[in-house]
Amino acid sequence: MTNRLDGKVALITGSGGALFDSEFGLGFGGSSAFRFCQEGATVIVSDINDDIGQQFTEELKEKGFNAHYKHLDTTNETEWKKLLIG
Amino acid sequence: MNRLDGKIALITGSGAETLKSEVLGIGGATVIEFCKEGATVIISDVFDKEGSEFASELKSKGYDVYYKHIDVTKNADWDNVISWIEKTFGKLDILVNNAGISMPINLFTTTEADWDKTNDVNSKGCFLGMKAASALMQKNNSGSIVNISSMYGLVGSPYSVGYHASKGAVRLMSKAAAIQLAPYKIRVNSVCPGMVMSPMQVRKKANISSEKWEEFVGFLEDSPLNKAKKEWIPTSQIGLGIVYLASDEAQWVTGTDLVIDGGQTAQ
Numbered sequence: 486m487t488n489r490l491d492g493k494v495a496l497i498t499g500s501g502g503a504l505f506d507s508e509f510g511l512g513f514g515g516s517s518a519f520r521f522c523q524e525g526a527t528v529i530v531s532d533i534n535d536d537i538g539q540q541f542t543e544e545l546k547e548k549g550f551n552a553h554y555k556h557l558d559t560t561n562e563t564e565w566k567k568l569l570i571g
Numbered sequence: 572m573n574r575l576d577g578k579i580a581l582i583t584g585s586g587a588e589t590l591k592s593e594v595l596g597i598g599g600a601t602v603i604e605f606c607k608e609g610a611t612v613i614i615s616d617v618f619d620k621e622g623s624e625f626a627s628e629l630k631s632k633g634y635d636v637y638y639k640h641i642d643v644t645k646n647a648d649w650d651n652v653i654s655w656i657e658k659t660f661g662k663l664d665i666l667v668n669n670a671g672i673s674m675p676i677n678l679f680t681t682t683e684a685d686w687d688k689t690n691d692v693n694s695k696g697c698f699l700g701m702k703a704a705s706a707l708m709q710k711n712n713s714g715s716i717v718n719i720s721s722m723y724g725l726v727g728s729p730y731s732v733g734y735h736a737s738k739g740a741v742r743l744m745s746k747a748a749a750i751q752l753a754p755y756k757i758r759v760n761s762v763c764p765g766m767v768m769s770p771m772q773v774r775k776k777a778n779i780s781s782e783k784w785e786e787f788v789g790f791l792e793d794s795p796l797n798k799a800k801k802e803w804i805p806t807s808q809i810g811l812g813i814v815y816l817a818s819d820e821a822q823w824v825t826g827t828d829l830v831i832d833g834g835q836t837a838q
Contacts, residue, residue: 487572
């Protein structure tokens with residue numbers, strides 16, 4: 486683990502669609518979430534696929550990373566506001 | 572940091588300044604970023620005194636660096652140094668074709684000699700370097716070549732037409748070489764820096780009238796990020812882009828331009 490993103494808080498959309506042992510591996514989003522974690526970032530995994538997204542986030546946490554899962558339909562502005570502003 | 576561990580890298584135009592200089596050029600700043608990432612670096616330039624001193628300074632900090640003379644316009648210089656690299660290290664992983672010159676002239680004031688000199692160093696030098704280095708890289712079936720173009724290889728400006736021609740040539744010869752060297756798993760990319768505070772600018776400031784310099788500094792307003800930050804791009808920022816393209820992190824990146832210009836050419 487290196488530290489190129491130490492102290493950064495990162496939101497990655499479409500990053501919760503697959504697990505580490507999924508048939509076709511992680512997508513761009515999941516791979517990015519994993520790499521960001523390895524570089525020291527706090528990562529908010531978001532997707533519309535809540536079950537898999539939450540499981541993937543648990544997998545990251547089990548590896549000792551600082552990850553959180555949040556539902557986000559990127560086409561819905563209300564959901565963006567809820568996620569970013571609360 | 573170890574993104575370039577075990578890599579042998581040759582960087583042209585990287586020995587014109589030392590750590591005592593007001594500012595390091597893109598070449599010198601790239602040498603430092605490469606050293607920090609674990610590479611063995613061959614500094615090369617036509618400024619042997621400064622280049623040797625820069626290498627000594629870095630050696631005293633524990634880095635594995637060497638200085639070799641290369642006038643990039645002379646094929647014999649390339650052959651000498653590439654042969655030395657093969658004999659000494661048995662391979663070359665990275666070539667950064669950085670050596671370049673610019674002149675504060677325009678279409679009307681450019682002489683034929685100005686044109687030839689600019690294109691010899693910036694364009695022909697890049698070609699000779701790719702040809703010489705890729706011959707050694709082919710033996711290892713791997714390598715990364717990073718050619719320094721410019722945002723002025725993408726768009727025009729009120730200044731030197733010869734510089735624009737040379738930097739445009741660098742971009743497109745990089746793409747052609749990327750296609751021709753892909754069978755040997757050698758990658759070729761270019762970097763297009765924007766308004767960088769380099770020694771080239773420091774010299775320009777010394778050589779032109781204060782009015783002309785003010786006009787030039789006014790160009791910072793043309794770049795969204797330079798305008799917001801009210802500063803020039805540090806040369807180390809270009810070095811970090813070069814580290815990425817040179818490293819195995821970019822093993823699927825070839826034939827592209829990495830534009831580091833504060834958004835100037837996004838407009």
